[in-house]
Amino acid sequence: MNANDTEELYDALEKSGYTVVITGAGISIAAGGVTYSGMHAPGRSGAASLRSGDPSEMYPFFYSSFLKSMFEHGPTYAHRALAELESMGKVQGIITTNVDCMHTMAGSVNVAEIQGSFQINVCTGCQSVVRGYEIWRDGMPSCPKCGKTLLPYNIYSHAGLLHSDLRKAQQWMSKADLIIIVGATGCYTHMYWGYKKTGAKIVQINPGRTYFDGVADVNIKMESDPAFEDLMRRYKEDESGTV
DSSP: OEESSSHHHHHHHHHOSSEEEEEOGGGTGGGTOOOGGGSOHHHHHHHHTGGGSOGGGGHHHHIIIIIHIIIIIOSOHHHHHHHHHHHTTSOOEEEEOOOSOHHHHHTOOSEEETTOOTTEEEETTTOOEEEOSGGGTTSSOBOTTTOOBEEEHHHHTTSOOOHHHHHHHHHHHHHOSEEEEESOOOTTGGGTGGGOOTTOEEEEEOSSOOGGGGTOSEEEOSOHHHHHHHHHHHHHHHHHTOO
């Protein structure tokens, strides 16, 4: 089924008792975010080898690829809309492969960052974990205990999965009546998709072709910001009694 607007998404949200959102790089593009596939090859190889190299040389890469969109342009309208929907009790959890922290910056509380992010940082020396994305504003951060360089979890672990958040994702999927997929193509889906509750409705928001096209009950072929602008307009009309 195809949908050109968000009416079916609104109806699905209103009927759902437990809604989980899956997001990928597409939700951050409006803020200047960069997908991994969109990075130039030296950047990808440099990111993969950071732990054994000189991390200070890679701060410009971090800044141009992630931090600039976070601190100068993000979060996007879609990030903020999801945070509002959570506060309204319409969304119970967000599963993301993004490392840009924009869900947290927008105000979302229940977020499973299954690859870690710039708010989960590990010391290259003593392996202490330092939480918080603000430490990335002014250059490569150092460990407050030993002074060695800190790296975001996904780089420190060579893009390994953060198992505490993966377990949350699996638990949320087992409860969800509605799964909304926003700007995700299917990366690491196999790690939590098998926990999906039988009969859960699936709505995808993505203008391009993805792994989810064949499993979604509703495919909304729109960019994430315009889609959520339409959705939140409907909620505001409901509040004002104009619907």
